[in-house]
Amino acid sequence: MTYLDHAATTPMLPEAVTALTNALSTVGNASSLHTSGRRARRAVEEARESIAASLGARPSEVVFTSGGTEADNLAVKGVHWARKGRNRVLVSAIEHHAVLDAADWLREHAGADVTFLEVDDFGRVHADTLRAAIAEDPDAVSLVSVMWANNEVGTVNPVRELAETCAEFGVPFHTDAVQAVGALPVDFAAAGPNAMTVSGHKVGGPYGVGALLLGRDVPCVPLAHGGGQEREVRSGTLDVPAIIAMAEAVRVAVDEREARARKLADLRDDLVRRVRAAVPSAIYNGDPGHTAMDGGPSRLPGNAHFTFPGCEGDSLLMLLDARGIECSTGSACTAGVAQPSHVLLGMGVDPKLARGSLRFSLGHTSTRQDVDALVAAIGPVVERAQSAGLAGLRRG
Amino acid sequence: MRVLAAMSGGVDSAVAAARAVDAGHDVTGVHLALSAKPGTLRTGSRGCCTVEDAHDARRAADILGIPFYVWDFAERFTEEVIEDFVAEYAAGRTPNPCLKCNERIKFEALLDKAIALGFDAVCTGHYARLADGTLRRAKDAGKDQSYVLASLTPEQLRHAMFPVGDTTKDDIRAEAAARDLAVADKPDSYDICFIPDGDTRAFLESRIGSRPGQLVDAESGAVLGVHTGVHGFTVGQRHGLGIDRPAPDGRPRYVLSLEPVDGTVRVGPADRLSVREIVADRAVWPHNRPLDGVVECVAQVRAHGGTSPATAEFRDGTLTVRPQAQLRGVAPGQAVVLYRPDADGDVVLGSATIRATSA
Numbered sequence: 001m002t003y004l005d006h007a008a009t010t011p012m013l014p015e016a017v018t019a020l021t022n023a024l025s026t027v028g029n030a031s032s033l034h035t036s037g038r039r040a041r042r043a044v045e046e047a048r049e050s051i052a053a054s055l056g057a058r059p060s061e062v063v064f065t066s067g068g069t070e071a072d073n074l075a076v077k078g079v080h081w082a083r084k085g086r087n088r089v090l091v092s093a094i095e096h097h098a099v100l101d102a103a104d105w106l107r108e109h110a111g112a113d114v115t116f117l118e119v120d121d122f123g124r125v126h127a128d129t130l131r132a133a134i135a136e137d138p139d140a141v142s143l144v145s146v147m148w149a150n151n152e153v154g155t156v157n158p159v160r161e162l163a164e165t166c167a168e169f170g171v172p173f174h175t176d177a178v179q180a181v182g183a184l185p186v187d188f189a190a191a192g193p194n195a196m197t198v199s200g201h202k203v204g205g206p207y208g209v210g211a212l213l214l215g216r217d218v219p220c221v222p223l224a225h226g227g228g229q230e231r232e233v234r235s236g237t238l239d240v241p242a243i244i245a246m247a248e249a250v251r252v253a254v255d256e257r258e259a260r261a262r263k264l265a266d267l268r269d270d271l272v273r274r275v276r277a278a279v280p281s282a283i284y285n286g287d288p289g290h291t292a293m294d295g296g297p298s299r300l301p302g303n304a305h306f307t308f309p310g311c312e313g314d315s316l317l318m319l320l321d322a323r324g325i326e327c328s329t330g331s332a333c334t335a336g337v338a339q340p341s342h343v344l345l346g347m348g349v350d351p352k353l354a355r356g357s358l359r360f361s362l363g364h365t366s367t368r369q370d371v372d373a374l375v376a377a378i379g380p381v382v383e384r385a386q387s388a389g390l391a392g393l394r395r396g
Numbered sequence: 397m398r399v400l401a402a403m404s405g406g407v408d409s410a411v412a413a414a415r416a417v418d419a420g421h422d423v424t425g426v427h428l429a430l431s432a433k434p435g436t437l438r439t440g441s442r443g444c445c446t447v448e449d450a451h452d453a454r455r456a457a458d459i460l461g462i463p464f465y466v467w468d469f470a471e472r473f474t475e476e477v478i479e480d481f482v483a484e485y486a487a488g489r490t491p492n493p494c495l496k497c498n499e500r501i502k503f504e505a506l507l508d509k510a511i512a513l514g515f516d517a518v519c520t521g522h523y524a525r526l527a528d529g530t531l532r533r534a535k536d537a538g539k540d541q542s543y544v545l546a547s548l549t550p551e552q553l554r555h556a557m558f559p560v561g562d563t564t565k566d567d568i569r570a571e572a573a574a575r576d577l578a579v580a581d582k583p584d585s586y587d588i589c590f591i592p593d594g595d596t597r598a599f600l601e602s603r604i605g606s607r608p609g610q611l612v613d614a615e616s617g618a619v620l621g622v623h624t625g626v627h628g629f630t631v632g633q634r635h636g637l638g639i640d641r642p643a644p645d646g647r648p649r650y651v652l653s654l655e656p657v658d659g660t661v662r663v664g665p666a667d668r669l670s671v672r673e674i675v676a677d678r679a680v681w682p683h684n685r686p687l688d689g690v691v692e693c694v695a696q697v698r699a700h701g702g703t704s705p706a707t708a709e710f711r712d713g714t715l716t717v718r719p720q721a722q723l724r725g726v727a728p729g730q731a732v733v734l735y736r737p738d739a740d741g742d743v744v745l746g747s748a749t750i751r752a753t754s755a
Contacts, residue, residue, distance in 0.1 A: 314465060314467055314468070318424070318463070319513065319514075322463070384513060385513070388508075390512070
């Protein structure tokens with residue numbers, strides 16, 4: 001099996017598996033007052049401190065959640081609700097649906113005026129764009145949300161600059177760093193966002209756990225009410241084993257980031273070069289990745305994203321899947337139906353072309369053999385998918 | 397063979413796919429997303445395009461251990477089936493969207509794509525028998541769907557598989573249960589899939605709007621009332637005519653004909669519905685054998701019921717069918733399908749679209 005979908009989820013790191021399995025057989029609700037409870041609580045607090053240390057945050061800024069989606073929703077809705085009287089929500093056009101749909105919900109149900117910040121052809125939000133959008137009516141802005149790095153095309157945003165721009169106007173800034181952690185240098189304090197989303201399974205931890213790094217001075221209304229376990233902002237019994245394992249995964253991913261990122265970028269560059277040689281018509285989407293951004297690369301090191309003109313993404317995916325190569329059409333799914341990606345559309349790609357796109361994402365288990373397998377298959381697969389694309393046009 | 401199994405989420409297509417697997421084929425399951433806006437968890441809806449149907453199809457594929465994908469044919473379906481359906485009604489005809497879907501989506505758009513991607517055949521859960529290129533009625537007469545498959549060309553049939561046609565529906569349900577397929581007791585779908593509430597008139601009204609016309613007594617010529625469009629009527633229809641007076645003779649009145657240009661709907665007694673001659677065009681011969689001379693056969697004029705022994709003749713591109721029994725409510729736009737009676741299942745001779753009828 002050639003697994004080229006690490007951006008969807010990546011295998012758990014051995015350290016995280018060990019931490020998780022060890023913790024699974026222990027008992028103790030982290031909110032209980034007795035010995036077992038205190039033991040669980042201690043483990044959670046150590047995990048909190050570890051994550052804070054890895055990501056340049058203070059422990060008290062780490063709010064554990066059930067994952068990236070909850071953290072995004074908590075940031076977008078919670079901060080918006082907390083800033084009563086301000087109804088402007090600014091999000092980039094290329095956000096993950098967890099941000100996009102949360103903002104859209106606020107538009108439909110809370111009267112929010114949502115502005116979608118335009119991106120350039122690489123999928124990048126510019127500080128000038130953000131500044132102009134805020135300046136239209138700064139006092140009415142409840143929050144700004146722009147992802148650190150895009151999950152589909154891998155383009156890295158100038159987070160530090162965007163955070164500075166928001167700070168100038170005193171507007172809270174949230175960034176979804178789900179894809180960035182472990183791939184780019186991520187420092188919450190240095191970059192300056194007020195809230196930042198982290199996911200467990202994207203960095204080699206378990207599913208169903210994540211965190212919102214939330215500045216102490218950022219008011220946020222909870223989504224769900226209950227025991228108030230996490231700073232009264234997030235309720236629910238803490239998933240102690242998952243939290244321990246996520247902290248371990250974040251620690252390893254961040255510690256080994258530089259060496260791993262270099263290896264992945266080399267592998268990715270090789271993949272891109274050879275796929276383009278095999279399919280000269282392929283269009284490489286997103287930032288070329290050869291410039292610097294906030295001390296890291298301008299593109300996620302493991303991301304390669306192509307459009308194959310004349311092909312349907314679902315045909316390409318099926319044909320590769322049948323050859324044991326797993327990738328993604330990088331699109332949102334409704335009942336599993338491939339829609340043209342809003343990220344590509346936001347970048348100005350023609351909807352028909354957008355449908356013929358594939359994301360290959362490398363991760364910590366990727367090898368040269370994975371790239372070889374893809375390169376061997378991609379030519380014939382694209383040729384076949386092109387003939388299927390033509391068949392669709394024949395009588396249509 | 398490499399077989400693409402079209403899986404609607406219902407019991408028939410699930411068992412069809414299972415049988416294709418059993419037959420040793422390399423099977424891949426595909427659910428066709430036909431609705432631009434798939435419904436979510438609507439209760440009571442039994443269409444072919446809800447999120448639950450995609451889920452049910454996926455679970456059946458899991459049980460069979462075959463790859464499964466959802467392919468988006470919403471655009472093609474809208475253009476070729478829904479828009480055609482609306483246009484046909486607006487023109488005073490009565491279309492059969494299932495037939496159109498087989499002809500243009502399952503065995504054209506899907507089949508073309510399947511062939512191009514390296515598959516040899518498309519397998520569906522239709523009740524019809526197909527062996528050695530010969531299309532016959534299903535074993536289960538009550539479930540037979542050969543009517544909506546009869547307009548497939550020999551080339552399309554060459555790449556088609558209908559594995560459940562030789563079995564009764566009851567036995568298919570029992571087989572599904574034995575195979576642990578959760579869809580074993582899923583209700584049959586009867587409605588038009590893109591009109592989940594079954595209110596065809598309201599659907600057409602929303603698409604076509606109001607095109608008022610007169611309801612006229614076919615015998616006296618008297619105007620009996622007005623209506624909001626010929627698309628609200630089908631030849632043979634008795635209910636919902638909106639006439640507030642009984643006929644002078646007290647007999648029920650039926651729609652006899654529709655005139656889309658001036659909007660006239662003619663109504664009259666049941667005996668005037670009987671048709672002696674059906675003229676049809678756009679003939680398709682699934683076995684590449686156009687009728688030669690006057691042929692004795694059985695004609696079927698709608699999806700369920702409406703059969704009669706008949707003579708048929710094909711000349712200069714026009715098919716003329718003379719039913720021997722009284723066939724009522726023969727609606728232009730529907731297909732007339734001809735069969736040759738056979739102990740092993742009546743053989744489909746051909747299909748054509750009804751253009752006109754005469755009493």
